[in-house]
Amino acid sequence: xxxxxxxxxxxxxxxxxxxxxxxxxxxxxxxxxxxxxxxxxxxxxxxxxxxxxxxxxxxxxxxxxxxxxxxxxxxxxxxxxxxxxxxxxxxxxxxxxxxxxxxxxxxxxxxxxxxxxxxxxxxxxxxxxxxxxxxxxxxxxxxxxxxxxxxxxxxxxxxxxxxxxxxxxxxxxxxxxxxxxxxxxxxxxxxxxxxxxxxxxxxxxxxxxxxxxxxxxxxxxxxxx
Amino acid sequence: xxxxxxxxxxxxxxxxxxxxxxxxxxxxxxxxxxxxxxxxxxxxxxxxxxxxxxxxxxxxxxxxxxxxxxxxxxxxxxxxxxxxxxxxxxxxxxxxxxxxxxxxxxxxxxxxxxxxxxxxxxxxxxxxxxxxxxxxxxxxxxxxxxxxxxxxxxxxxxxxxxxxxxxxxxxxxxxxxxxxxxxxxxxxxxxxxxxxxxxxxxxxxxxxxxxxxxxxxxxxxxxxx
DNA sequence: GGCACCGATTGACCCTGATCAATCAGCTTT
DNA sequence: AAAGCTGATTGATCAGGGTCAATCGGTGCC
Numbered sequence: 424x425x426x427x428x429x430x431x432x433x434x435x436x437x438x439x440x441x442x443x444x445x446x447x448x449x450x451x452x453x454x455x456x457x458x459x460x461x462x463x464x465x466x467x468x469x470x471x472x473x474x475x476x477x478x479x480x481x482x483x484x485x486x487x488x489x490x491x492x493x494x495x496x497x498x499x500x501x502x503x504x505x506x507x508x509x510x511x512x513x514x515x516x517x518x519x520x521x522x523x524x525x526x527x528x529x530x531x532x533x534x535x536x537x538x539x540x541x542x543x544x545x546x547x548x549x550x551x552x553x554x555x556x557x558x559x560x561x562x563x564x565x566x567x568x569x570x571x572x573x574x575x576x577x578x579x580x581x582x583x584x585x586x587x588x589x590x591x592x593x594x595x596x597x598x599x600x601x602x603x604x605x606x607x608x609x610x611x612x613x614x615x616x617x618x619x620x621x622x623x624x625x626x627x628x629x630x631x632x633x634x635x636x637x638x639x640x641x642x643x644x645x646x647x648x
Numbered sequence: 649x650x651x652x653x654x655x656x657x658x659x660x661x662x663x664x665x666x667x668x669x670x671x672x673x674x675x676x677x678x679x680x681x682x683x684x685x686x687x688x689x690x691x692x693x694x695x696x697x698x699x700x701x702x703x704x705x706x707x708x709x710x711x712x713x714x715x716x717x718x719x720x721x722x723x724x725x726x727x728x729x730x731x732x733x734x735x736x737x738x739x740x741x742x743x744x745x746x747x748x749x750x751x752x753x754x755x756x757x758x759x760x761x762x763x764x765x766x767x768x769x770x771x772x773x774x775x776x777x778x779x780x781x782x783x784x785x786x787x788x789x790x791x792x793x794x795x796x797x798x799x800x801x802x803x804x805x806x807x808x809x810x811x812x813x814x815x816x817x818x819x820x821x822x823x824x825x826x827x828x829x830x831x832x833x834x835x836x837x838x839x840x841x842x843x844x845x846x847x848x849x850x851x852x853x854x855x856x857x858x859x860x861x862x863x864x865x866x867x868x869x870x871x872x873x
Numbered sequence: 874g875g876c877a878c879c880g881a882t883t884g885a886c887c888c889t890g891a892t893c894a895a896t897c898a899g900c901t902t903t
Numbered sequence: 904a905a906a907g908c909t910g911a912t913t914g915a916t917c918a919g920g921g922t923c924a925a926t927c928g929g930t931g932c933c
Contacts, residue, residue: 482783486870490783505776529768539764543754546771551730553778558707558715560785561829565890596911604786609890611912628899628911645711790920821881834920836882853881853929 449523454478454515460501462512467504469523470542473497476519477593480511481601491602493552494594496580500545504529516593560604563645568603569613570643573623577633588633589626617642674748679703679740685726687737692729694748695767698722701744702818705736706826716827718777719819721805725770729754741818785829788870793828794838795868798848802858813858814851842867 451474454460460471463482478495492511495501501513504526528538559571573590582589592599597607605613614631617623622639624632633639676699679685685696688707703720717736720726726738729751753763784796798815807814817824822832830838839856842848847864849857858864 482779484783484787484870488783488787488870490786492779492782503772503775505773510776510779529772530765539768540755543764543768543771546768546775547728547754548730550728550771550774550778551735553775553782554707554717554735557717557778557781557785558709558713560782561715561826562709562713601786606891607911608892608913612890615912645709645713831921832881833883833922837920840882 449525452521452523454519454521456515456517458515460513460515460521461509463509465509467502467507467509467526469526470500470502470529471521471523473499473501474520474522476515476517476521478519478521479514479516479594479598481514482511489601490604491594491598494598494602500542500549503546503549516598565603565605565609565613566616567643567645568605569599569610569617570639572599572603573617573631573633574636574640574643577636577639581633584632586634588636590631590633592629592631674750677746677748679744679746681740681742683740685738685740685746686734688734690734692727692732692734692751694751695725695727695754696746696748698724698726699745699747701740701742701746703744703746704739704741704819704823706739707736714826715829716823719823719827725767725774728771728774741823790828790830790834790838791841792868792870793830794824794835794842795864797824797828798842798856798858799861799865799868802861802864806858809857811859813861815856815858817854817856 452460452471454476460478461467473495475497478501480492480495480501482490482492484490493499493501494516495513501521502509504510524538529542559568563571576592577588577590580591582591594602596610599605600607600610603610614623614625617639618625620638622633622635622642624634626632677685677696679701685703686692698720700722703726705717705720705726707715707717709715718724718726719741720738726746727734729735749763754767784793788796801815801817802813805816807816819827821835824830825832825835828835839848839850842864843850845863847858847860847867849859851857
């Protein structure tokens with residue numbers, strides 16, 4: 424499942440490896456930070472489940488405008504094809520391992536039904552996550568967007584520190600901006616606001632400590648102050 | 649497939665009834681304009697394929713902000729569940745007929761594999777369409793958004809008038825606004841701009857004539873004038 | 874036919890976030 | 904350690920689109 428605004432089922436999809444008993448065991452793919460797994464338009468030969476690391480899925484407009492569609496965390500399935508070609512670029516943000524699956528497993532129901540069912544459910548979860556993301560892109564303010572983003576990441580991959588919570592951000596500010604439909608400047612300013620209001624501390628550029636999770640959640644839903 | 653920005657495969661998914669040979673034939677559901685098929689949170693018992701008419705899928709924020717997730721046209725599958733509950737409201741915009749399918753067909757691979765495969769592909773197409781929509785919500789200007797919207801509708805359900813093309817808009821201005829992440833006022837002003845630049849004529853509130861389809865397509869991609 | 878109602882349009886003004894530009898800070902490199 | 908590079912932050916200004924408000928116009932009702 425992808426990073427999106429909080430829903431009650433955010434945490435219910437723990438990392439569930441797809442590998443069924445009948446799946447042909449393919450060796451894992453390894454990507455170093457900055458390496459591309461595929462580009463938009465490439466023919467889809469494989470689907471991948473992220474085993475470890477984080478990838479970024481992006482689309483480009485001809486004039487260079489960019490939209491980050493999703494960040495792929497362990498457990499996420501990436502590379503779902505609609506027409507037979509990839510419709511995003513995929514780049515690794517960290518050292519990443521992925522389990523490949525042949526695209527053909529989508530074609531025939533003849534193959535492993537368990538795997539097939541798992542894929543369908545992965546697709547359905549992705550649709551649900553994307554619907555949340557719509558609301559964020561279309562209807563939320565910069566503050567709400569960033570607060571939502573941090574809330575989801577905290578729930579998904581945050582580290583409990585007792586009262587507070589630590590979140591690692593492997594992506595750049597401009598990745599965050601392009602995910603939320605903002606500019607890097609606005610993302611930066613919004614981080615500063617959150618820091619000034621003591622909701623978060625920015626430990627370093629890739630680590631944020633959430634001191635007041637409930638306040639952040641309130642902000643993500645538009646409750647001011 | 650849902651209404652989104654133009655892609656080369658927009659028109660390749662003609663109305664393909666899912667009904668496989670082994671599908672239990674259920675009687676079609678009929679909805680009058682304004683009638684709701686389900687609400688967000690309702691338990692999913694059925695999926696539906698739109699046979700005729702148009703429906704609107706919406707999500708609400710607690711403070712009343714609304715996002716139209718999609719408009720469902722004939723051939724579209726609606727009601728995909730992620731957790732077992734609907735995550736949108738669904739309202740008919742016109743007289744609508746839908747073919748219901750039991751939700752359980754998603755559960756067991758035991759049932760009709762053809763139907764199952766069709767559903768997976770419907771889900772994949774929806775993901776693809778939603779990714780286009782992301783770019784629109786996150787990165788496009790009001791002009792580009794409305795132009796994109798009209799282009800897609802024209803391609804999907806437009807009527808050829810020789811040089812120009814007629815598009816029916818069963819939804820209200822505020823539905824369009826909530827789909828594009830704008831306000832009704834901005835949608836209205838943008839329609840007026842398009843009219844003033846002779847790209848379209850507004851025949852009546854629910855009918856737009858596209859006089860210069862290539863100009864509209866150019867606008868949808870950010871090419872000004 | 875006249876009136877009321879509600880969505881659409883238009884206008885005036887404002888604000889959020891974009892743009893342009895200048896540091897700043899954490900690195901690598903030498 | 905100094906220099907240089909790159910991405911992040913901060914500042915100043917601007918504009919696209921939101922907000923608030925008035926008017927228009929089509930539809931239905933009396």
